[in-house]
Amino acid sequence: MASGRTSGYGPSVPADASPGSAPESAIAVHTLTAAAKDVIEGAFPPLWVRGEVSNFKAHRNGHWYFSLKDREAQVNCVIWSSAAKRIPAPPDDGMEVLALGQMTVWPVRGDLQFSVRALEAAGDGLWRKALEQTRLRLEKDGLLDPARKRPLPAFPRRVAVITSPDGAAMHDIITVSRNRSADVELVIIPAKVQGEGAPESLVAAIEQLRRWGDADVLIIGRGGGSREDLWAFNDERVARALAACPIPTISAVGHEVDVSICDLVADVRAATPSAAAELAVPSRREVVARVDALGKRLAAAARRREDRAIASLSQVQKRLALAAQRVVERRRGKVETIAGQLHALSPLSTLSRGFAVARTPGGATLSSRNQFVPGAPFDLWLRDGIVEATAGTNRPLPDGMTSAPAPMDDTTNPTRA
Amino acid sequence: MTELSFEQSLTRLEEIVRVLERNDLDLDEALRLFEEGIGHLRTAGAALKTVDARVQQLVEAADGSFSVVDLGA
Numbered sequence: 220m221a222s223g224r225t226s227g228y229g230p231s232v233p234a235d236a237s238p239g240s241a242p243e244s245a246i247a248v249h250t251l252t253a254a255a256k257d258v259i260e261g262a263f264p265p266l267w268v269r270g271e272v273s274n275f276k277a278h279r280n281g282h283w284y285f286s287l288k289d290r291e292a293q294v295n296c297v298i299w300s301s302a303a304k305r306i307p308a309p310p311d312d313g314m315e316v317l318a319l320g321q322m323t324v325w326p327v328r329g330d331l332q333f334s335v336r337a338l339e340a341a342g343d344g345l346w347r348k349a350l351e352q353t354r355l356r357l358e359k360d361g362l363l364d365p366a367r368k369r370p371l372p373a374f375p376r377r378v379a380v381i382t383s384p385d386g387a388a389m390h391d392i393i394t395v396s397r398n399r400s401a402d403v404e405l406v407i408i409p410a411k412v413q414g415e416g417a418p419e420s421l422v423a424a425i426e427q428l429r430r431w432g433d434a435d436v437l438i439i440g441r442g443g444g445s446r447e448d449l450w451a452f453n454d455e456r457v458a459r460a461l462a463a464c465p466i467p468t469i470s471a472v473g474h475e476v477d478v479s480i481c482d483l484v485a486d487v488r489a490a491t492p493s494a495a496a497e498l499a500v501p502s503r504r505e506v507v508a509r510v511d512a513l514g515k516r517l518a519a520a521a522r523r524r525e526d527r528a529i530a531s532l533s534q535v536q537k538r539l540a541l542a543a544q545r546v547v548e549r550r551r552g553k554v555e556t557i558a559g560q561l562h563a564l565s566p567l568s569t570l571s572r573g574f575a576v577a578r579t580p581g582g583a584t585l586s587s588r589n590q591f592v593p594g595a596p597f598d599l600w601l602r603d604g605i606v607e608a609t610a611g612t613n614r615p616l617p618d619g620m621t622s623a624p625a626p627m628d629d630t631t632n633p634t635r636a
Numbered sequence: 637m638t639e640l641s642f643e644q645s646l647t648r649l650e651e652i653v654r655v656l657e658r659n660d661l662d663l664d665e666a667l668r669l670f671e672e673g674i675g676h677l678r679t680a681g682a683a684l685k686t687v688d689a690r691v692q693q694l695v696e697a698a699d700g701s702f703s704v705v706d707l708g709a
Contacts, residue, residue, distance in 0.1 A: 374643045379694070393691055402684075405691045406704055431694060431702045503684070510680045513649050517673045520656035524666045527659065 252326035259331070263322040268294075268333065270318070272310045283309060287318060287333065294333045296320065302336045307450070308349030315341050346446060353455045353480050362462040362484055369467040369486045371498060374506070375435035377404045378499045379466075381424045384409040387442040388473070388492035395496035400503040406434055412441040417451035425460040437464055438495045439481065440471030452479040461485060471495035576600040577608075588613035640676075642683045649676040 239246040270287035277283050281300025286293045296318065298306065310316055320335035338345065357363055378396065382388045384407060396405055408428055411420035421439070428437060439461065441449070451457060452472045458480045461468055470485035471492045482488040489495035570576065577585040578598045585597055591610040599606040640648065652673040656666060692704040 372643065374641070374646075384693075406694050407691065407707060408694045427694060427696055427702075430700070431696070433702075507684055510646065510677070510684065513646070513653055513680075514677050516653045516657065517649070517670065517677065520653060520659070521666070521670045523659055524656065524661070524663070524670075528663050 248329075249326060252324055252329045255329075256324040256326055260321065260323050265319060265321050265336075267317055267319050270294075270316065272314045272316055273312050275310060275312050277303075277309055285310070285312075287316070295325070295330055296333045296335050297325075298335045298338065306338050306345060308345045308352060310338060310340060310345060311348070314344060343446075350453055350480065353453065353458065354483065356455065357458055357462070357480065357484065362459070367462075367486075371467050371469070371487060372435045374501055375403060375499060377406055377434040378496075379406050379408055379428050379434035379437045381408045381410050381421065381428065381437065381439040382441055382492070383412045386412065388440055388471070391442070391491070391493045392438060392471075392496040395493045396500045399497065399500045400506075402503070403500045411451075413444065413448045413451060418454035418457050421451055421454070421457045422460045425457070425464055429463070429465055432465060434466060436499050437466055437468045438471055438489075438492070438499055439468060439485070440489070440492050440495060441473060442492060443473035449473075449479060452481040455480070457481060458484045469495045469498055570600060570602045573602070588615070640679070642680060645676045645679045645683075649673055649680065652676070 238244050238250070268287060270289055270293075273286045273288055273293070275283065275285040281303060283298040283303050285296050287296050288294075303309070317339045318333065318335040319337040320333045323332050323334050324330070325332040340348075354363070361367070380389065380392055382392070389407060393405060396403060408424045410424035411417045425437075425439070428434065441452070443449075449472055452470070461470070461481055462484045467487070468485040469487045469489050470479065470481040471489040471494065472479045472481060473491050478488070487498055489498055576599075577591075578600055579585060580596060580598055585591060591597065591613055593610050593612055595610050597608055597610055599608050652669050655661065656669055656673070661669070691707045693707050695703050695705055697703065
């Protein structure tokens with residue numbers, strides 16, 4: 220493969236008395252491997268290689284070592300820590316991968332080595348694996364527990380927003396918030412939301428908010444983008460910082476299919492930054508309507524209570540009047556009873572039983588025949604009136620019908636109501 | 637009594653309305669609650685009158701102190 224190449228050490232090797240052409244000019248081992256490295260590297264452009272991962276080892280210093288193999292061959296691979304950091308997760312043994320790398324020689328061992336700088340697994344395997352691993356770690360620490368979810372404040376004074384100051388997300392959040400309520404303050408805490416250093420920037424912004432502490436709710440997010448663009452919101456450090464945020468959090472990472480790790484950790488997940496602003500900021504119109512409704516209910520309840528007081532007052536009045544009437548009636552009854560008794564004793568009541576009383580026109584009762592002078596006028600008092608009469612002759616009662624000795628109580632006044 | 641937040645004020649007002657709507661209090665208590673309710677209603681109404689739209693940015697000084705500056709958005 221290297222034949223025909225004239226660059227590097229190629230031309231110097233066959234030259235006269237060139238190093239290594241005779242025992243006297245023997246070269247050192249490291250000279251040999253260094254030369255081989257140069258030749259190999261010169262011969263191969265960066266290539267995508269397909270194979271299966273085996274013997275994967277992540278070294279403590281951050282470099283990854285493994286082999287790529289197929290049924291007939293294998294090659295040693297290395298991913299230096301600088302490149303490994305950009306790969307979402309280490310591959311598993313047996314995983315089918317595509318690796319972009321440079322063929323080279325590892326001079327220390329004299330081995331061929333494929334130096335990989337990008338790695339992709341079939342079906343987004345590495346991204347999924349990274350997400351899953353982060354999710355499991357957070358879950359193990361209880362950070363995904365639904366019981367941790369805090370309710371959002373109903374009436375925040377201040378909403379903190381962590382996002383890129385020049386992204387569409389910030390614009391959307393400001394617009395929606397203002398439309399809903401003019402008196403909720405927005406405080407932007409700018410952060411880098413994608414690319415190198417984005418997770419650190421997001422963590423720093425959350426830390427800043429925590430130290431400042433003067434907001435009621437946090438919106439953290441960004442507009443849509445590619446998976447790589449959104450990756451900072453899947454960073455475990457960001458997730459942990461968000462979980463430790465002292466105020467309720469809303470994550471709004473514009474994405475289509477996957478839920479980000481931040482979405483899982485936040486108290487509330489919003490589909491978009493606009494939706495997050497709607498969740499965070501109460502609609503002023505709705506609040507005004509609610510206060511108005513409460514005022515009306517309060518007035519109505521008070522009116523009803525007043526009506527009831529009036530009703531019970533008039534009921535008391537009625538009962539009082541009724542009681543008074545009963546007293547009067549009882550007294551009247553008593554008076555009537557007495558009157559009845561009195562009446563029974565009155566001579567007039569005798570009249571009502573069919574008897575008559577004879578009286579002089581002057582009003583004196585004539586109770587003995589001796590008081591009648593024949594031819595003299597007298598009045599006969601009956602139940603319903605007075606008849607003027609004239610006395611005829613008189614005689615004593617037949618035998619056996621003598622009455623008691625003549626009554627003397629002719630002073631009884633028969634006139635009464 | 638410490639000053640209540642808008643939210644607390646509204647929550648208390650709702651509570652008062654609910655209790656009054658049960659209509660089973662004696663008159664003194666009902667009047668007292670009604671007065672308190674009117675107070676909360678005023679507080680809430682006043683809070684809704686403050687229109688103060690601001691978009692600001694959090695700035696942390698080198699000494700760790702914070703300030704918010706208008707973004708002028």
